Amino acid sequence: MFWLVQLLVPIGVAVVLPITIVAIVFKSALASERNRKEIVLAVLEKNPDIDVEQLMKNLKKSEKLIKEKLLAKLQRGCLCCLMGVAFMLLYFFLGVQNESFIIVVGAALIAIGIAFLISYFVGRRMLAQEMEAEQQNMKQE
Structure with a gap:
């Protein structure tokens, strides 16, 4: 069974x-x-x-602005990194060494968070002109 x-x-x-x-x-x-x-x-x-x-x-x-999309990536990146760190701390300091999947989940969350943060910083640099144009369109309306 x-x-x-x-x-x-x-x-x-x-x-x-x-x-x-x-x-x-x-x-x-x-x-x-x-x-x-x-x-x-x-x-x-x-x-x-x-x-x-x-x-x-x-x-x-209404579609989200480019700035809002980038800020969402920043938020997700920070959240995933913090959750990953919390899982790592749970593994090391609370003595749950017999649960090895916790360290794997923590490492995966940190990796996902870092990917979101990289996406945010690269996107912010690459889309700076588009964000300025979008802000100008919002002011004109």
Whole structure:
């Protein structure tokens, strides 16, 4: 019986969980699109003279600014690094040496955090001109 659990848990985590997450995200996107279509149809029924292009533009989700995307990477990088350090401290100072996966998780989180931080700093340098142009467009509007 124990061997069955050892077989099914990794399969569930590696196969079923990602498929379920993708299905939920896909269904959510479809429902959002369906709701947007229903709103447009309802508005057109009540007011047929409305400009459809302007309505669709108003209903469109606002995209995040480049600066906001970069700051999100900085935040994720700091969070992952801190979580990785916390796992390392948990491993070394609280005496949980029999749980060796904690050190692996800590190292992986630190690596992911460093990748986010590198992405932030490189992106900030490469996209400086685009961020300035974006700020100028925001001021003009």
